[in-house]
Amino acid sequence: MSRPGFLLSAWPWRSAAYLLTGAVTGAVVLAGIVTVATVCGALAVALVGLPLLAVAALGGIPVAGVERRRLRLIDRHPVSGRHEVPAEPGLWAWLSTRLRERATWRELGYAVLFAGLLWPVDALAVTVALLVPLSMVATPVLMATAGDGHEVKVLKQWAVTAWPTAFGVTALGVVLLALGAYALGVTAGARAELTRLLIASREGELDAEVVELARSRVRLVEAFEAERRRIERDLHDGAQQRLVALTMELGLARLDAPPGPLADQLARVHAEAGRALVELRELIHGIFPKVLTDYGLRAAVTDAADRCVVPVDVDLELPGRPARAVESAAYFVVCEALANVARHSGADRARVSGGHRGGRLFLEVRDDGRGGADASAGSGLTGLADRVSVLDGRLALTSPPGGPTLLRVEFPCELTRAADRSA
Numbered sequence: 001m002s003r004p005g006f007l008l009s010a011w012p013w014r015s016a017a018y019l020l021t022g023a024v025t026g027a028v029v030l031a032g033i034v035t036v037a038t039v040c041g042a043l044a045v046a047l048v049g050l051p052l053l054a055v056a057a058l059g060g061i062p063v064a065g066v067e068r069r070r071l072r073l074i075d076r077h078p079v080s081g082r083h084e085v086p087a088e089p090g091l092w093a094w095l096s097t098r099l100r101e102r103a104t105w106r107e108l109g110y111a112v113l114f115a116g117l118l119w120p121v122d123a124l125a126v127t128v129a130l131l132v133p134l135s136m137v138a139t140p141v142l143m144a145t146a147g148d149g150h151e152v153k154v155l156k157q158w159a160v161t162a163w164p165t166a167f168g169v170t171a172l173g174v175v176l177l178a179l180g181a182y183a184l185g186v187t188a189g190a191r192a193e194l195t196r197l198l199i200a201s202r203e204g205e206l207d208a209e210v211v212e213l214a215r216s217r218v219r220l221v222e223a224f225e226a227e228r229r230r231i232e233r234d235l236h237d238g239a240q241q242r243l244v245a246l247t248m249e250l251g252l253a254r255l256d257a258p259p260g261p262l263a264d265q266l267a268r269v270h271a272e273a274g275r276a277l278v279e280l281r282e283l284i285h286g287i288f289p290k291v292l293t294d295y296g297l298r299a300a301v302t303d304a305a306d307r308c309v310v311p312v313d314v315d316l317e318l319p320g321r322p323a324r325a326v327e328s329a330a331y332f333v334v335c336e337a338l339a340n341v342a343r344h345s346g347a348d349r350a351r352v353s354g355g356h357r358g359g360r361l362f363l364e365v366r367d368d369g370r371g372g373a374d375a376s377a378g379s380g381l382t383g384l385a386d387r388v389s390v391l392d393g394r395l396a397l398t399s400p401p402g403g404p405t406l407l408r409v410e411f412p413c414e415l416t417r418a419a420d421r422s423a
Helices: 011-046 049-071 091-100 102-137 139-145 163-199 202-256 261-287 290-295 297-307 324-345 381-390
Strands: 152-154 158-160 312-316 350-357 360-367 394-398 405-412
Touching: 011 049, 011 102, 011 163, 049 091, 049 102, 049 163, 102 139, 102 163, 139 152, 139 163, 158 163, 202 261, 290 297, 290 324, 297 312, 297 324, 297 350, 324 350, 324 360, 324 381, 324 405, 381 394
Parallel strands: 312 350
Antiparallel strands: 152 158, 350 360, 360 405, 394 405
16 A cells, blocks of 8 residues: 555555455344344244354354455455364254354354454445545536536435535545545555454464475475485486396406406406495485385385394384385384494394384384484484474484484374285
8 A cells, every 4th residue: 555556556446446345244144134134033933043143143154154255355365264164964963063163153243243343344435535535536527417506415415516525526536536545555454354353263374384384395205205216217227227237248248358468457447336226226225115015015124134234133014015105214213223223222132112102103122232322423313313203203312322212203194005015
């Protein structure tokens, strides 16, 4: 409204339309409330009006729906209804859910306030800020038509008999119309904010934003995991295969070369290519192990335990496979925990156990080392804890001095397909 072009924009007219439709809608709502109350009161003697009165409590829902649509006239951020979803199908479940939730009663209270107080305010604002200045602007036209060019009454109060006075009243009406446009904008903005406050709680909007933020974080994690799988596949099917072919060619050349400096050079190059192939395989396995994609979490954890320098017992029973994001996060938590066991714990033995019950996947990594581990001291678990929290999981570390150390991670998930699935 502070911009110079406000009077020339559509916002004054949108504000007037919002208030004018509010006055009409409020009058209709008032008539509906009076009619329902009268009918229910008349039928209360026969005990039929009481169920109707309970149903009438839901009358605020359609009123709030209309108000949300009217808000689009002046609000760039539309308000959506946030009612609970019934736990069961059917009319009775829907009615009981609506009658229990706070949003239904808040919308009913708004409907009563709208019908009793707000729509007269809308009508008064439109009358004072728009209709009165327009009637003053039309004074010369009214004097020339209805007054036969001799006399006209302005607002049915003051008689105007001279043309200069009529044009003066028109000029005053133009000024009042400009001021009324700002008044309409202020009134419509205040009404819209009150409506938003009553029929759309801030808690609901914040909850929706939090849910959307959580969903976006999950989508980012899934995209990250998909990119990891793509990189692993490209390295496995591309660079690794070329390096294997190069190693074989060097081996054949080494066998064919006569003893001497050339054979020794080929032997060194062949050994270097073999080491590079081993490092590439370790890199591919660290990016995203193929055994996890093909055979599931249990096989991947068993493979990681076999590669650990500390003996590890695995007791993990899963009748199915969780979602890929959960499966990947759980695997890398176990890998990081086993890496910490090998590097820092001084343990003689470790154990990985877990399973799925109560709609939750849980894993535990325990070792008999010296203890004293701290996840915030750069152990690598902090980033994994963030990935776990994105999936609504929990990660807990218990490591008193002297041991033992226990890392526990849980994910809410359902198992969807067979655990041992070949690619």
